[in-house]
Amino acid sequence: MRRSLKLAAVVLSGSLGIASLAACGAKSTDNTSSSTGAAAGASGLKVGMAYDIGGRGDQSFNDSAARGLDKAKSELGVTVNEAEAKTGEAEADKETRLKSLVTAGYNPVIAVGFVYQSAVEKVAKDNPNVKFAIIDSASATQPSNVTSLTFSEQEGSYLAGVAAASKTKTKKVGFIGGVQSELIKKFEAGYKAGVASVDPSIPVFTTYLTTPPDFSGFNDPGKGKEAAQGQLDKGADVIYSAAGSSGNGAIEAVSNKQGAWAIGVDSDQAAQPALVKYKDHILTSMVKNVDTAVYSYIKAAKDGNPLTGVKNFDLKANGVSLSTTGGFIDEYKAKLDAATQAITSGATKVPTVPQG
Missing domain, CATH: 3.40.50.2300 (Response regulator)
Structure with a gap:
């Protein structure tokens, strides 16, 4: 992302x-x-x-x-x-x-x-x-x-939250932010709102890898892997990372857990050369174009x-979207289309600051 x-x-x-x-x-x-x-x-x-x-x-x-x-x-x-x-x-x-x-x-x-x-x-x-x-x-x-x-990262992240809440079996999901900043909080805010729109009882475990002026949280796969493992240990089975290359480590950790899913960011990470080996564990990616x-x-x-x-x-201008590589979110297409329509029509206002 x-x-x-x-x-x-x-x-x-x-x-x-x-x-x-x-x-x-x-x-x-x-x-x-x-x-x-x-x-x-x-x-x-x-x-x-x-x-x-x-x-x-x-x-x-x-x-x-x-x-x-x-x-x-x-x-x-x-x-x-x-x-x-x-x-x-x-x-x-x-x-x-x-x-x-x-x-x-x-x-x-x-x-x-x-x-x-x-x-x-x-x-x-x-x-x-x-x-x-x-x-x-x-x-x-x-x-x-x-x-x-x-x-409008919060809008694409909202859709990622809808997908996560629809896919989770443990009814626990996670979010990993690279650096605790105003920008990454937009990802968190949208994701949490999307999860809550499906089931407000689902908790979203949140971990930030670093805080400014330390920006290494965007380039430390080891920290990303450790953070994801901590959330998996608490029962999360879908984890969304907005952490740059640190998210690659999170995806690796998720791939080692049977039944767990990762959500990528910025690029369609299931199609990236270095991550294609994990493609069967990447539910979708919040693509930022x-x-x-x-x-x-x-x-x-x-x-x-x-x-x-x-x-x-924004979402209406195709500035953000969800990837469909692997077809893992195809079963939720109607739900995701409805959420997209609500956002682009203005019926749903996605927060830019995490709620609750």
């Missing part, structure tokens, strides 16, 4: 070049030698992406953003450069990463995750001619050259009509 809502983008030309990006863990994927690369050269659009903790390959949040970038590279012919984050890094490291992308001429630059909010605001103010996008964060103090790409937001942002920039302000992707 990985957290609820964020993205950032930047553009500007400079003279440091790719060497400065390498120092920040960036990976150049310039395709000017290809036919689509030629289009990029003609349009001059160079897109930089700064990943959140876990980076490309987390099978979750960052990978969803990466899919949008890959699609833009393939279909729009843009030149891209990717910069990886480090666990335990300082705020200055995030600023340096963004500055390096700007100086190397990447525009726009997309920041993946709310942890970039302060860094994006500072770098954007210093570079008013550069366009930035930040995923999963919106601030009243951010400058006008920053676009927020946000999601970060790839759609990233691609839409880049295409708008290429078309000369950039997105501005806050662009929210």
Whole structure:
């Protein structure tokens, strides 16, 4: 999942070049030698992406953003450069990463995750001619050259809660959050509300792996596995993790428990290469279509009509959804369709703060 809502983008030309990006863990994927690369050269659009903790390959949040970038590279012919984050890094490291992308001429630059909010605001103010996008964060103090790409995670999580409450045999379910933050509490709030809509007597065991400023809870499969095992030991047989790559550990723990089910997040985790071996234990995933937001942002920039302000992707706009890989929630389709209709029509208002 990985957290609820964020993205950032930047553009500007400079003279440091790719060497400065390498120092920040960036990976150049310039395709000017290809036919689509030629289009990029003609349009001059160079897109930089700064990943959140876990980076490309987390099978979750960052990978969803990466899919949008890959699609833009393939279909729009843009030149891209990717910069990886480090666990335990300082705020200055995030600023340096963004500055390096700007100086190397990447525009726009997309920041993946709310942890970039302060860094994006500072770098954007210093570079008013550069366009930035930040995923999963919106601030009243951010400058006008920053676009927020946000999601209604609580709505997709509500549907995950409906599925969990319908599937559980023990009448006990669990929720694991990577970092106790406003964003992840939206996942928790929606999930609990969805469970309660089916059966308010079902308890939802809740575990957060870390609290800010410790964000390692998004990149520690060992902690995720331990937390899931603790909930399984208390009788939970369906566990939803909104914890980035830490959720991979939770899925592993659930797969070792007969009759237990995991609910993935951000990407369709039953279809991810590193997790496909657990696909028969993944009930569904609350898919957060970060790839759609990233691609839409880049295409708008290429078309000369950039997105501005806050662009929210909700259930009605297909910004969030449930995966159906494996067919394990097919029997609840009517119930899930009814819940979806109630949300998109406005009949059901899903809370963004956990109730009770």
